[in-house]
Amino acid sequence: MAVTTxxxxxxxxxxxxxAVPSYDRSLLTAGIVHFGVGGFHRAHQAMYLDRxxxxxxxxxxxxxxxGVLPGDARMRDVLTAxxxxxxxxxxxxxxxxEARVIGxxxxxxxxxxxxEAVIEKMAEPAVRIVSxxxxxxxxxxxxxxxxxxxxxxxxxxxxxPGARPATVFGLVTEALRRRRDRGVPPFTVMSCDNIQGxxxxxxxTFTAFARxxxxxxxxxxxxxxxxxxxxxxxxxxxxxxxxxxxxARRFGVRDEWPVICEPFTQWVLEExxxxxxxxxxxxxxxxxxxxxxxxxxxxxxxxxxxxALAYFGYLSGYRYVHEAAADPAIAAxxxxxxxxxxxxxxxxxxxxxxxxxKRTLIERFSNPxxxxxxxxxCAESSDRIPKWLLPVVREQLARGGEVGRATAVxxxxxxxxxxxxxxGAPIAIVDRLKDRxxxxxxxxxxxxxxxxxxxxxxGDLVDDQRFVEPxxxxxxxxxxxxxxxxxxxxxxxxx
Numbered sequence: 096m097a098v099t100t101x102x103x104x105x106x107x108x109x110x111x112x113x114a115v116p117s118y119d120r121s122l123l124t125a126g127i128v129h130f131g132v133g134g135f136h137r138a139h140q141a142m143y144l145d146r147x148x149x150x151x152x153x154x155x156x157x158x159x160x161x162g163v164l165p166g167d168a169r170m171r172d173v174l175t176a177x178x179x180x181x182x183x184x185x186x187x188x189x190x191x192x193e194a195r196v197i198g199x200x201x202x203x204x205x206x207x208x209x210x211e212a213v214i215e216k217m218a219e220p221a222v223r224i225v226s227x228x229x230x231x232x233x234x235x236x237x238x239x240x241x242x243x244x245x246x247x248x249x250x251x252x253x254x255x256p257g258a259r260p261a262t263v264f265g266l267v268t269e270a271l272r273r274r275r276d277r278g279v280p281p282f283t284v285m286s287c288d289n290i291q292g293x294x295x296x297x298x299x300t301f302t303a304f305a306r307x308x309x310x311x312x313x314x315x316x317x318x319x320x321x322x323x324x325x326x327x328x329x330x331x332x333x334x335x336x337x338x339x340x341x342x343a344r345r346f347g348v349r350d351e352w353p354v355i356c357e358p359f360t361q362w363v364l365e366e367x368x369x370x371x372x373x374x375x376x377x378x379x380x381x382x383x384x385x386x387x388x389x390x391x392x393x394x395x396x397x398x399x400x401x402x403a404l405a406y407f408g409y410l411s412g413y414r415y416v417h418e419a420a421a422d423p424a425i426a427a428x429x430x431x432x433x434x435x436x437x438x439x440x441x442x443x444x445x446x447x448x449x450x451x452x453k454r455t456l457i458e459r460f461s462n463p464x465x466x467x468x469x470x471x472x473c474a475e476s477s478d479r480i481p482k483w484l485l486p487v488v489r490e491q492l493a494r495g496g497e498v499g500r501a502t503a504v505x506x507x508x509x510x511x512x513x514x515x516x517x518x519g520a521p522i523a524i525v526d527r528l529k530d531r532x533x534x535x536x537x538x539x540x541x542x543x544x545x546x547x548x549x550x551x552x553x554g555d556l557v558d559d560q561r562f563v564e565p566x567x568x569x570x571x572x573x574x575x576x577x578x579x580x581x582x583x584x585x586x587x588x589x590x
Contacts, residue, residue: 096110096344096346096347097347098343098347098348098349099347099348099349100349101177101180101181101182101196101348101349101350102176102177102178102180103120103178103180106180106196109196109346109347109348110346110347110348112194112345112346112347113182113194113195113196113346113347113348114193114194114195114196115195115196115198116145116148116149116196116197116198117149118148118149118151118154118198120198120201122154123148123154123155123157123198123199123201124154124155124157124201124221125157125158125159125201125202125216125219125221125222126153126155126156126157126221126222126223126224126373127144127156127157127158127159127222127223127224127225127226128158128159128160128161128213128216128217128222128224128225128226128282129141129158129159129160129161129225129226129227129228130161130162130163130225130226130227130228130229130263130267131162131227131228131229131230131233132158132160132161132162132167132170132174132200132203132228133170133228134331134332134333134334134354134355134356135228135287135327135329135331136160136226136228136287137181137183137197137200137354138183138329138331138354138356138360139287139327139329139331139360139362140158140226140228140287140327140362141158141197141199141200142183142197142199142360143362143373143375143378143379143380144156144157144158144199144373145195145197145198145199146378146379147373147374147375147377147378148198148199150377150378152373152374152377153373153374155221156224156372156373157199157200157201158199158200158201158202159200159201159202159203159204159216159222160174160179160200160202160203160204161203161204161205161206161213161216161266162203162204162205162206163206163207163261163262163263163266165207167205168205168207169352170203170352171203171204171205171208173351173352174200174203174352175203176351177350177351179198179200179201179202179203180196180197180198180200181196181197181200181350181352181353181354182194182195182196182197182342182346182348182350182353182354183195183196183197183353183354183356184338184342184346184353184354184355184356185356185357185358186355186356186357186358186462186464186465186466187358187464188458188461188462188463188464189464190464192345192346193358194342194345194346194348196348202216204216206260206261206266207261210259210260210261210266211259213266213270214260214266214269214270214273215270215273217266217267217270217271217274217282218270218273218274218277218279220279220280222282223282223283223368223370223371223372224282224283224284224285224368224370224372225267225270225282225283225284225285226284226285226286226287227263227284227285227286227287227288227297228287228288229263229288230288230475230478231288231289231290231475231478231479231482232475232478232527233263233288234288234290234296234297234300235247235250235264235300236296236299236300237551238477238478238481238482238551238552239481239550239551239552239553239554241296241299242303243299243300243303243304245303245304245307249261249262250262250264250304250307253265253304253308254307254308264300264301264304265304265308267284267301268301268304268305268308268309268312268316270282271305271312271316271320272309272312275312275315275319280319280369280370281316281319281320281321281370282320282370283320283321283322283323283367283368283369283370283372284297284298284301284320284321284322285322285323285325285364286322286324286325287325287327288327289327289393289394289398289479289482289483290394290482291387291390291391291394291482291486292324292387292390293324293325293390294322294323294324294325294365294367295322295324297322298317298320298322301316301320301322302316302317321367321368321369321370322367323364323365323366323367323368323386324365324386324387324390325362325363325364325365325386325390326361326362326363326386326389326390326392326393326394327361327362328359328360328361328362328393328397329356329357329359329360329361330356330357330359330459330462330465330467331354331355331356331357332355332356332465332466332467332468332471333468333471334352334353334354334355338353338355339351339352339353355465356465357459357462357465359455359459360379361381361393362375362379362380362381363380363381363383363386363389363390364380364381364382364383364386365382365383365384365385365386366382366383366384381446383445387442388441388442388443388444388445389444389447391440391441391442392441392444392447392449392452394482394483395437395440395441395483395484395486395487396433396437396438396441396452396453396456397456398479398483399432399437399483399484399487399501399504400429400432400433400437400456400460401416401460401472402472402476402479402480402483402484402504402508403428403429403432403484403500403501403504404416404419404420404425404429404460404469404472405419405469405472405473406473406504406507406508406510406511406578407419407425407428407504407507407578407581407582408422408425408469408472409469409470409473409511409516409522410507410510410511410516410517410573410577410578411425411577411578411579411582412516412517412579413469414468414469414470415463415466415467415468415469416460416465416467416468416469416472417460417461417462417463417465417466417467419460419469420457420460420461421461422582423586424579424582424583424585424586424587425582425586426457427586428500428503428582428585428586429457429460430453430457431500431586432500432501432504433453433456434453435496435497435500436487436491436496436497436498436500436501437487438453439490439491439494439496440486440487440490440491470523470525473511473524473525474525474526475525475526475527476508476511476512476526477526477527477528477532477552478526478527480504480505480508480552481552481553484501484504484505485505485553485554485556487501488501488502488505488556488562489556492559492561492562498561498562498565499565499569499585500585502562502565502566502569503565503566503569503581503582503585505546505547505566506566506567506569506570506573507569507573507578507581509536509539509546509547509570510536510570510573510574510578511524512524512532512533512535512536512546513533513536513537513539514533514536514537517577517578532546532549535549539570540574543567543570543571544557544563544566544567547562547563547566569581569585572584
């Protein structure tokens with residue numbers, strides 16, 4: 096099959112196997128500025144917008160992407176060269192593939208190149224939503240207290256007199272200031288990150304930054320700017336060179352950064368958009384008054400479930416998620432965690448059969464075609480465990496419920512953080528606190544509570560023996576028996 100480089104000019108030359116935008120992209124205008132254009136945004140929000148556009152709607156809601164980190168320069172280069180286009184490939188469990196070119200991103204700005212251009216773009220009246228997928232750690236708040244870290248070097252730099260804004264906080268706040276001063280209504284700030292109450296967190300952190308810079312502006316933001324909550328879900332592994340080659344070989348498309356994902360997708364969005372929004376409900380988005388039941392379900396079952404699988408899976412020698420999920424002991428342990436410890440902390444979820452949802456999660460994790468890596472799930476644990484798993488522990492302790500499985504997950508993280516696997520090979524840990532956590536974990540064979548004594552991450556849990564005792568038991572088993580035997584015993588002893 097001939098291979099065609101993906102650009103706007105070559106769309107009509109692509110294979111019939113690849114769906115392409117049916118709309119005239121020259122008619123699109125940007126109504127959304129999005130920070131953090133990675134695989135997930137392109138498999139999710141941008142995809143939903145493309146669906147709307149293919150139905151002849153939302154032409155004034157196209158996306159202008161923004162990157163703020165040095166690593167985002169490559170996304171700038173790829174999207175610029177491809178006219179904002181990319182290939183989204185769904186991998187079904189039976190091996191079939193669906194490929195579609197997504198056309199909803201029409202511009203990309205790299206903030207380090209020109210922060211003024213980013214600010215002025217957001218200040219345009221046509222922009223009514225600024226959305227975010229900046230990761231769990233991108234909101235700059237303490238994992239235990241939830242307080243904004245005003246001493247972070249990047250924040251201090253943005254607050255210096257005469258500074259050129261470099262963070263998402265500085266850029267967004269300055270754009271809101273200009274809109275206020277020009278009499279332009281504020282845009283809505285829409286978080287799409289995996290944090291409970293992500294809109295509430297965004298409100299708290301952005302107004303905290305503004306308060307440090309301009310208290311009057313902060314007060315205006317608290318009154319006038321909407322921060323809707325949302326729940327987002329689609330497993331989207333990092334794109335590999337193998338994926339790029341497969342897209343070229345199977346579909347004849349030369350795409351420097353395609354997106355590969357599972358077929359399942361879900362988005363639950365709070366109805367709170369004073370400046371308007373696309374009609375997302377027409378393409379499968381659940382627009383609701385209260386997102387919390389849905390987000391608790393997803394964060395504590397899927398996201399925390401990923402953590403339950405990740406460290407035990409890696410230490411057991413698995414490198415792909417579907418391999419770990421196929422291990423009967425890991426699958427049984429994971430399901431028991433969801434049934435006995437996570438589910439009691441959830442609220443009723445309208446329209447959702449929780450038992451079916453949990454079974455579906457195991458099926459999704461087991462999809463061999465997605466080839467999601469265990470290492471991806473193990474990344475940035477210090478941002479994820481405190482936000483996804485520890486709330487389950489605290490609520491179960493408060494209600495007198497079981498916590499043995501969740502504490503075992505924490506122990507598996509502590510063992511993983513030692514940076515050496517069971518065969519003595521080094522583990523490539525990806526975490527902003529890597530050096531500190533690895534140093535602490537290195538002492539825990541002689542000081543078993545060293546890891547959980549880190550109150551910056553665990554608060555006062557080390558003072559509660561109901562947490563400490565099962566944690567120490569699991570950690571000792573991991574050290575003496577290994578991950579496979581430990582998870583097998585956990586699965587057997589709790590069933």
